Amino acid sequence: MSAATVFRVLADPTRLAVLENVIRQEMTVTDLTARFAVTQPAISQHLAVLRESGLVLHRREGRLVFYRADPNGLRPMFRWIDEYRAFWQERMPRLTTLLREMKDE
C-alpha cells in the first residue's frame, strides 16, 4: 500500500469522518449511518474502501458488523513522512525518533 493510496482514501470528507468515528470507538454500520447525511449503501461503500486499504478491521456478531480503525493502516503515511524527515526536521528538530517509532513498530 503506497502513501498516495492512503492519501486518496483519506481524501473524501465523509470517508475521513467515518474513519474518525471508528477510531473513537468500534461501531456498527447502522451506528455510522445514523451519524451521516448519506444512505447506508454509501457508508458501506466507504467502509469497503477503508477495508481494502487496510485502514479498518471488522468482525461480525450475528447480523451486526462492527468496524474499528486499524492503527497499522496509516503506516504507509508515517513511512512517507519519515522519508522526508530531514525536510520537516529543519523546522521540527526533535521529529526523528518519533517518526522512527511510528514507522517501525
Add this chain to the structure above:
Amino acid sequence: MSAATVFRVLADPTRLAVLENVIRQEMTVTDLTARFAVTQPAISQHLAVLRESGLVLHRREGRLVFYRADPNGLRPMFRWIDEYRAFWQERMPRLTTLLREMKDE
C-alpha cells in the same frame, strides 16, 4: 485548509512525486517536466493545486519560476494526526511530544 483537503492534494501519484522533488530541492517547471512522463501543462496544473493548498512556495527569476515545498503546508495533516494521538499512542507510546511540536511550531 482541512486535513481532507491536504490528503486530496497528496492523493495523486504524479502530484505527490512533484512535491517530493521540490522537497528535495528547489526546482523550475522545466526541471520538473523533464522528470515526468506528462506534459508541461500537466505539471503546471499540479503546481497550481500545490500552490493553492499552501504546499509549495514559488519565486520568479527572469523567465524561470522556482518551486520549493513549504513545510507549513502539511500542518493540517499533522494537526489531524495529533487529534487522534491517543489512538496511535496505544501502539506508539512516545508519540505525543513530537506531534505537539509539529502541530504548534
Add this chain to the structure above:
DNA sequence: GTAATACATTAGCAAATGCTTATATATTAT
C-alpha cells in the same frame, strides 16, 4: 522591433468518484 524561451491558462475529453435506488445475501425472530 521580432523571435525564442518559460510558464500559465483554457477547452475538451475519457476515466474515476461518490452518490442514490434497487436488489441480493446473511442472520435472527416468529
Add this chain to the structure above:
DNA sequence: ATAATATATAAGCATTTGCTAATGTATTAC
C-alpha cells in the same frame, strides 16, 4: 417456512479529476 433486520453489492448517473492540444502571457535574446 416466513418475515424482519443488518449489511453488501450492482446499476445508473452527475460531478470531479487528470490529461492533452492549443493558446495566452511574460521575459530575454537578437
